[in-house]
Amino acid sequence: MTIVEEIKCPHCGAPIKFNPGEILATCQYCGYTVVIQTGKPFVFEHSMLLNEYDEAAAEKLVKEWMASGFLKPGDLAKRSKIVEKELVYLPFWVVPVTAKTTYKGIFERLSPPIVKEGKIEKKYSWLVLARKASEFPTREYDVPLEGKIPYDFRRIERYAKVLNSEIDENEALNIAKQEIEAHHEFLAKQDVDRTIEIKTEFEFGDAVYLHAPIWFIAYEYKGERYKIFLDGSTGTVIKGDIPPTDFSIL
Numbered sequence: 001m002t003i004v005e006e007i008k009c010p011h012c013g014a015p016i017k018f019n020p021g022e023i024l025a026t027c028q029y030c031g032y033t034v035v036i037q038t039g040k041p042f043v044f045e046h047s048m049l050l051n052e053y054d055e056a057a058a059e060k061l062v063k064e065w066m067a068s069g070f071l072k073p074g075d076l077a078k079r080s081k082i083v084e085k086e087l088v089y090l091p092f093w094v095v096p097v098t099a100k101t102t103y104k105g106i107f108e109r110l111s112p113p114i115v116k117e118g119k120i121e122k123k124y125s126w127l128v129l130a131r132k133a134s135e136f137p138t139r140e141y142d143v144p145l146e147g148k149i150p151y152d153f154r155r156i157e158r159y160a161k162v163l164n165s166e167i168d169e170n171e172a173l174n175i176a177k178q179e180i181e182a183h184h185e186f187l188a189k190q191d192v193d194r195t196i197e198i199k200t201e202f203e204f205g206d207a208v209y210l211h212a213p214i215w216f217i218a219y220e221y222k223g224e225r226y227k228i229f230l231d232g233s234t235g236t237v238i239k240g241d242i243p244p245t246d247f248s249i250l
């Protein structure tokens with residue numbers, strides 16, 4: 001059970017509902033985004049991606065996905081039933097960042113082992129989900145940023161749910177840092193077997209707050225329940241659970 005709280009929209013006076021733990025809230029009547037704790041306007045760019053699929057179209061995409069790919073049961077599209085379809089605008093932070101890593105490590109694949117140094121420099125629009133407890137597969141989501149437009153509450157479908165941010169921009173930058181460090185450590189380990197020293201420097205641009213349309217879909221197949229995340233902007237299945245098949249591949 002969640003306790004919904006309410007503040008008055010500083011822009012249009014309508015009630016803005018929010019849940020405990022949320023940091024930013026967007027008015028569903030005028031699109032104004034407010035920092036809940038201070039009541040001050042949100043100063044960063046607030047963008048959105050448009051949803052291009054209604055319920056029927058989303059269901060059709062799911063059925064097509066079910067009917068394709070040889071790892072799925074052959075009767076999946078026919079025998080499964082979609083039991084939940086919800087369009088959710090998920091909040092993200094898009095963090096533009098240049099990350100420069102220098103590392104020193106030991107290359108052990110040759111004998112004798114040698115000490116090697118290297119550099120990794122990359123530019124990212126790093127995506128951070130602005131919700132704390134979510135099973136959404138952020139790293140598998142290839143966010144179609146080229147389609148982003150300024151947030152426009154009139155483009156949000158009435159039946160859709162818009163989630164508020166639970167993390168602020170500083171937290172988003174910290175998460176981006178940690179994830180990029182881990183990613184660069186992984187890249188460095190393609191080059192050396194053991195890292196002795198590794199250091200990453202970051203240059204951040206202005207973060208963008210983004211709402212992206214995701215269809216949360218659940219289906220049943222032979223009495224079991226499975227989940228699918230569908231990108232409402234491109235129609236791509238971001239991640240979908242596949243029931244185990246009876247046949248062996250060989």
Ligand SMILES: [Zn+2]
Pocket residue numbers: 009010011012013014027028029030031032
């Ligand atoms: Zn308002």
